[in-house]
Amino acid sequence: MNRTLKRVLGLSGSVVLGLAGAVTFASAAQAHHSDYWGTSVCNEDGTWTVTWEATDGTWPGKEDDLTATVKSWTVEGDVSGPLFVEGAALPANGSTDTLKGTQVVSGDVETVSLVLTSKWSNTVEDTGAPYIVSQPEGGCDTPEEPEPGFVLDSDIDCVGIWVWADNTNPEALAEFTFVSSDGEEESYTPEVGEGFGWYFLLEEPESGLSVDVLVDGELVDTVEWYDQELCSYIEVEADCEGLIFTLSVPADGEATTFTLWTSYSDEPEEIVVQPGGSEVREFKAVEDVLWVDYRIKTAKDGTEGGVEWIPCDEETPSPSGTPSAQPQLPTTGSSMTIMIGSAAALIVAAAAIFLIMRRRRAAQDW
Known part of the structure; x- marks a missing residue:
């Protein structure tokens, strides 16, 4: 064999050995990999949470004492947990333990991905492919704010x-x-x-x-508020002893039934007044408590209301020694004969809610 051919064959052998070594080294490096994945769940506020998990990988010929740690990661958004700590040890593949981290994602983001770079105890570093996680099926809707009822x-x-x-x-x-x-x-x-x-x-x-x-x-x-003709059929006066009801029907009116029910009554009292007639009922207060509900009813119309009596101020008697003027209810409408005085106005205003609630209950009983 001449010298030229020997040199060519020698050079060719070196190239082949070099390529074989390179392939062998690359295969060993590429065998190193970690395993990682993620799962997603919806949150009540419309966001969603990804739980990322990772272990080291396994492959044929892997050394038993070979371990891996987290080198770095790439993920969109804010993350937390041991998985996202540089140098954190990756549990062995196949064990019950995993290295975990979490990520909270806005409801308007459809997918997120993780790329993890691991470092092995033999100094090999490996960057895996992106692992993509999407929102749970159907998406995560933001709950509607409750509406008042x-x-x-x-x-x-x-x-x-x-x-x-x-x-x-x-x-x-x-x-x-x-x-x-x-x-x-x-x-x-x-x-x-x-x-x-x-x-x-x-x-x-x-x-x-x-x-x-x-x-x-x-x-x-x-x-x-609207005026009611039947309001003129009743007049109420208050004195220091109680309430005085005057029930009247105009001459051109019709027979009218008045129903009166007091805080002392077991049953309401009904009084029928004919046109042009008038009736008076006095109600004395007992233990400073008295209220009277009334109903006025004709064949075609009706109305109702209530009055509470308030005790007189005994500490401020009239200087002249004569009785004070009697407080009266306000007149409602041009046809109304209910006389008004400021004292009675204060009486009605102070006990309005109590009166109306009791009046409504009394009306149901009738």
Whole structure:
């Protein structure tokens, strides 16, 4: 064999050995890998959480004492947990333990991915392929805010307006505000079943009266007072002993039934007054407590209301020694004969809610 051929064969052999060594080294390096994956669950607020887990890998010919640690990672967003700590040891593949980390993801993000780089005890470093995790099937919807549920009620009698509201959804309690046309305002947020009611006294019949009902600051209803002809059939006076009811029917009216029910009555009293007639009923207070509900009813019409008596101020008698003028209820409408005095107006205003609640109960009993 000539010298030239020997040199060529020698060079070719060196190349082959070099390539074989390179392939052998590359195969050993590429065999190193860690295993990692993720699972996702929805959160109540519409976000979702990925739980990332990792172990070291396994492959044919892996040395028994070969271990791996976390070198670095690439992931979108904020992460936490031991998996995302450089130098953290990766548990052995196939064991019951895994190295874990978590990531909370916004509801408008559909997928996230993790790329993990591990470092082995033989100094080999390996970067794996991206592991992609998506939102749970169906997505994670942001829960709707609970809406308030409520009920409203109102009633109109001869001397004012009664309004009432209650919440029905314990998860979203509404604030109720009642505002009268003469500037009185009351607000409250009742618990479910507690209820909130208020009575607004009619000060000037000629000016009228209305009450706006607001729920969480938004107007939902307006209750308007209106005059009722039958209100002129009853006149109430208060003195230091009790209440005096005068029941009258105009000559051009029709037979009218008056029903009176007091805080002392087991049964209501019914009085029928014919056209042009009049009846008087006096109710004496006992232990400083007295209230009287009334109903006025004709064949075609009807109305009802209530009055509470308030004791006189015995510490401030009239200087002249003569009885003070009797306080009276306000007149409602041009045809009404209910006499008004400031003392009775305060009486009605102070006990309005109590009266109306009892009046409604009495009406149900009738």
